[in-house]
Amino acid sequence: MQYISTRDREQQFSASQAIAKGLADDGGLLTPVYLPKLPRRALEELKDMSYQQRAVYVMKLFLDEFTVKELTDFANAAYGPEKFDTPAVAPVRALDSNTFCLELWHGPTCAFKDMALQMLPHLLTASLRKQEEEKTVCILVATSGDTGKGALEGFKDVDHTRILVFYPKDGVSAIQELQMVTQEGENVGVCSVVGNFDDAQTGVKKLFSDEKLREELAQRGFFLSSANSINWGRVLPQIVYYISAYCDLVRDEKIQLGDPINICVPTGNFGNILAAYYAKDMGVPINKLICASNSNNVLTDFLRTGTYDRNRTFYNTMSPSMDILISSNLERLLYAITGENSQVREYMEELNRTGRYQVSDKVLEKIQRLFVGYCCDDTVTQKVIGTIYRNFDYLIDPHTAVGFSALTQYREETGDMTPTVVASTASPFKFCDNVLGALGETNLRDGLDILDQLSEKTGQPVPAPLASLRGKQPRFQRTEEKEHMVDAVLDMLK
Numbered sequence: 291m292q293y294i295s296t297r298d299r300e301q302q303f304s305a306s307q308a309i310a311k312g313l314a315d316d317g318g319l320l321t322p323v324y325l326p327k328l329p330r331r332a333l334e335e336l337k338d339m340s341y342q343q344r345a346v347y348v349m350k351l352f353l354d355e356f357t358v359k360e361l362t363d364f365a366n367a368a369y370g371p372e373k374f375d376t377p378a379v380a381p382v383r384a385l386d387s388n389t390f391c392l393e394l395w396h397g398p399t400c401a402f403k404d405m406a407l408q409m410l411p412h413l414l415t416a417s418l419r420k421q422e423e424e425k426t427v428c429i430l431v432a433t434s435g436d437t438g439k440g441a442l443e444g445f446k447d448v449d450h451t452r453i454l455v456f457y458p459k460d461g462v463s464a465i466q467e468l469q470m471v472t473q474e475g476e477n478v479g480v481c482s483v484v485g486n487f488d489d490a491q492t493g494v495k496k497l498f499s500d501e502k503l504r505e506e507l508a509q510r511g512f513f514l515s516s517a518n519s520i521n522w523g524r525v526l527p528q529i530v531y532y533i534s535a536y537c538d539l540v541r542d543e544k545i546q547l548g549d550p551i552n553i554c555v556p557t558g559n560f561g562n563i564l565a566a567y568y569a570k571d572m573g574v575p576i577n578k579l580i581c582a583s584n585s586n587n588v589l590t591d592f593l594r595t596g597t598y599d600r601n602r603t604f605y606n607t608m609s610p611s612m613d614i615l616i617s618s619n620l621e622r623l624l625y626a627i628t629g630e631n632s633q634v635r636e637y638m639e640e641l642n643r644t645g646r647y648q649v650s651d652k653v654l655e656k657i658q659r660l661f662v663g664y665c666c667d668d669t670v671t672q673k674v675i676g677t678i679y680r681n682f683d684y685l686i687d688p689h690t691a692v693g694f695s696a697l698t699q700y701r702e703e704t705g706d707m708t709p710t711v712v713a714s715t716a717s718p719f720k721f722c723d724n725v726l727g728a729l730g731e732t733n734l735r736d737g738l739d740i741l742d743q744l745s746e747k748t749g750q751p752v753p754a755p756l757a758s759l760r761g762k763q764p765r766f767q768r769t770e771e772k773e774h775m776v777d778a779v780l781d782m783l784k
């Protein structure tokens with residue numbers, strides 16, 4: 291399987307090259323030249339497998355350079371009992387007969403990012419070996435909250451790697467920030483950026499294309515790569531859990547093999563819903579992909595009108611991981627839909643120049659056959675947390691609540707009651723203040739005591755990785771203006 295840039299198909303890369311590079315030199319996203327289809331009886335076979343076995347099966351279709359033995363070792367290490375608090379890894383919880391929640395937060399940082407970021411270090415280090423790369427890779431990450439901690443934890447003390455995470459100062463939850471700044475490991479760094487997530491992500495992309503920096507780092511024995519969902523090694527493990535969720539529903543007799551389902555995904559950078567789209571394209575009977583946004587509703591507007599316009603107010607919301615106006619992975623969808631690299635390049639150049647682009651009616655029609663978009667603000671988000679808790683005795687975080695709001699709006703508007711899987715992307719304990727607020731609590735405890743307050747209120751245990759934050763001292767305090775992010779890189783890689 292070869293990989294190409296979404297903006298240019300001339301140069302082709304093997305999977306290990308694509309994963310090691312992270313981003314194409316022209317700024318495009320490395321993407322498989324074609325999407326493999328699941329063999330005819332695959333879902334039936336996968337249904338009786340463990341999560342780890344399903345991961346090997348699916349990833350092998352994309353990674354012909356890797357042996358089954360290698361992938362099995364990676365899957366066992368990434369999704370084993372010392373990393374995930376349930377053998378199911380990504381369990382599906384039924385709320386009623388046609389509403390299901392895919393819990394993606396049972397890993398070491400309590401967010402869906404673990405599903406890929408526990409796997410990526412294995413894929414990346416094996417890729418470096420296959421490429422006989424002698425330099426050390428420095429992973430640069432931009433985060434609006436969850437990716438940063440997931441990547442730090444995944445790459446902590448991994449040989450031949452360094453990792454530096456940039457997050458928006460005042461743009462992540464208190465617990466997300468504490469998780470990052472207390473990170474252990476000899477090869478890690480964390481730096482806040484004055485600005486929002488888009489500033490941090492644009493800053494990181496600029497560093498990737500900075501020729502002078504690349505040369506300087508090469509002399510020091512380093513090269514840059516990414517652990518954001520611009521890296522194919524991030525998207526691929528995310529495809530697995532949608533296929534796995536379908537298999538669980540069949541295995542547990544919630545649906546019959548072949549029955550269609552809808553998938554609803556709260557998303558900011560579009561990577562998580564893109565993975566669901568790929569699962570559909572590979573042959574999972576998925577009907578609609580419901581894209582859920584918070585007040586930063588650039589994707590909702592795009593899916594409804596065909597115009598992507600980031601020239602709008604940026605809101606800091608209670609679902610910070612989705613506070614994004616430049617959704618990187620939409621580029622991969624545009625390539626999948628148009629099949630034209632030159633067209634994608636034009637859209638992206640237009641986006642850089644003017645902050646907007648518009649797709650043709652034909653392209654929009656194709657996208658709308660697959661996707662619908664809905665959004666909600668913080669007031670609704672909080673209401674939904676309360677309603678789901680009261681009606682189903684089920685506690686969700688603000689991002690997942692944005693997903694449930696989108697699903698409710700979709701069902702009201704269309705009457706489509708197809709069984710739907712909502713991706714639950716983070717533990718509610720990462721957002722205790724807003725979750726407690728949603729449950730009617732006004733007197734909130736200070737610091738980490740708020741974890742116990744949510745636990746006492748709901749009877750749910752505090753997840754061990756969050757409880758263990760107690761007593762940890764912050765190790766990182768650096769803040770940079772977005773123009774000076776390069777200084778943090780150069781200082782770390784002395």
Ligand SMILES: N[C@@H](CCOP(=O)(O)O)C(=O)O
Nearest residue numbers: 433434435436437518519611
């Ligand atoms: N939601 C993210 C933002 C970065 O997205 P990614 O999927 O590209 O890593 C976060 O939590 O940081």
